[in-house]
Amino acid sequence: MKMIDLRSDTVTKPTVEMRHAMFTADVGDDVYEEDITIKRLEERVANLFHKESALFFPSGTMSNLTAILTWCSSVRGAEIIVGDKSHIFLYEQSGASQFGGVSYRTVTNLPDGTMDISTILEYIREKDIHEPSTELICIENTHNVCGGKIVPESFLGNLQMLAREKNIPIHLDGARIWNALTKTKMEPAEMAKYVDSLTVCLSKGLGAPIGSLLIGTKTFIEKARRIRKALGGGMRQTGILAAVGLKALDDFENGILEIDHIRCQRIAETLCKNPYHKWCQIDDTIDTNILFIKIITNPNLEYNASKIAKIFRKKKILVSVWSPTLLRMVFHRDLTDKDIEKIEDAIYTISLYYGFDSLVYSKKYKN
Numbered sequence: 134m135k136m137i138d139l140r141s142d143t144v145t146k147p148t149v150e151m152r153h154a155m156f157t158a159d160v161g162d163d164v165y166e167e168d169i170t171i172k173r174l175e176e177r178v179a180n181l182f183h184k185e186s187a188l189f190f191p192s193g194t195m196s197n198l199t200a201i202l203t204w205c206s207s208v209r210g211a212e213i214i215v216g217d218k219s220h221i222f223l224y225e226q227s228g229a230s231q232f233g234g235v236s237y238r239t240v241t242n243l244p245d246g247t248m249d250i251s252t253i254l255e256y257i258r259e260k261d262i263h264e265p266s267t268e269l270i271c272i273e274n275t276h277n278v279c280g281g282k283i284v285p286e287s288f289l290g291n292l293q294m295l296a297r298e299k300n301i302p303i304h305l306d307g308a309r310i311w312n313a314l315t316k317t318k319m320e321p322a323e324m325a326k327y328v329d330s331l332t333v334c335l336s337k338g339l340g341a342p343i344g345s346l347l348i349g350t351k352t353f354i355e356k357a358r359r360i361r362k363a364l365g366g367g368m369r370q371t372g373i374l375a376a377v378g379l380k381a382l383d384d385f386e387n388g389i390l391e392i393d394h395i396r397c398q399r400i401a402e403t404l405c406k407n408p409y410h411k412w413c414q415i416d417d418t419i420d421t422n423i424l425f426i427k428i429i430t431n432p433n434l435e436y437n438a439s440k441i442a443k444i445f446r447k448k449k450i451l452v453s454v455w456s457p458t459l460l461r462m463v464f465h466r467d468l469t470d471k472d473i474e475k476i477e478d479a480i481y482t483i484s485l486y487y488g489f490d491s492l493v494y495s496k497k498y499k500n
């Protein structure tokens with residue numbers, strides 16, 4: 134029996150159309166800049182966001198790392214400002230420290246994925262020989278750890294004003310920008326106009342097996358191309374991958390992500406209207422395709438996130454155990470309506486178990 138995999142939207146497999154596109158792609162050596170399919174993808178993405186240039190990467194991590202190293206290449210002792218719940222800070226091994234001697238200064242991420250503007254202002258260093266030099270501000274949209282939140286446009290505007298005044302560039306980790314664009318119906322360029330560079334991923338909800346792009350000015354991307362080569366990201370017949378990416382972009386433009394948001398919302402509602410016993414809490418607003426489930430623990434019942442994950446697993450559903458009290462579900466294009474019904478059934482089963490056990494416990498406690 135097939136597993137219903139909600140661990141991430143990276144688990145999607147390339148569609149038949151994608152596989153066919155790979156098979157027929159025109160290719161050349163991209164280190165010599167002779168792969169026409171990769172050029173077509175890079176140009177399409179740059180145009181989509183109204184920026185001058187784009188560069189293909191094997192992963193979002195390498196794209197973000199290259200962005201930071203490129204922005205920080207003119208000084209030693211560079212420091213970047215990042216959210217304390219950002220992917221760049223939490224899940225990329227402090228790559229820019231490892232490979233570029235760049236340090237990270239964290240600002241608390243608020244529940245909506247933003248950061249307090251006055252704290253950012255306070256954290257930007259004045260030029261002082263004793264201190265590191267603030268070279269970049271990084272943001273994330275949608276914000277994964279904040280629950281797939283769409284960062285409000287007002288925040289982008291305020292941050293851009295501050296950054297311009299202080300002459301510091303902004304990099305957007307837009308691994309899931311497609312989800313934000315789908316939900317807000319904003320034009321890609323409308324969102325990108327607030328930032329100086331951005332990373333986008335084709336290998337999350339859009340279903341490509343590989344591929345991220347870094348987007349920015351022509352000069353920025355020229356520098357980034359050199360750094361990508363040093364990091365081992367100069368690849369050869371990448372047109373094979375670009376052909377898939379072009380299909381992924383078609384799918385985005387055809388609104389493929391909308392259903393993921395609807396399904397995520399539906400499961401959120403199922404969790405809320407649980408008829409037996411309240412065993413979990415979720416955010417009041419679910420913006421996109423990511424759902425964090427906080428398990429209400431009771432030491433006498435021994436229900437925690439990993440126990441609940443095990444029950445899901447028995448029902449052939451995989452979820453991420455994010456912490457001892459937190460589960461994450463991510464909705465993606467490889468799910469079917471039938472899968473969603475099975476997830477709902479599993480939720481009812483867990484509610485029954487939990488409700489029954491807590492009833493037994495409260496009786497015992499009373500006696």
Ligand SMILES: *Cc1c(COP(=O)(O)O)cnc(C)c1O
Pocket residue numbers: 191192193194195220221273277306308309334336345
């Ligand atoms: C997945 C992800 C990345 C990096 O992606 P990889 O391709 O796995 O390296 C970066 N930022 C965010 C927010 C992500 O979710």
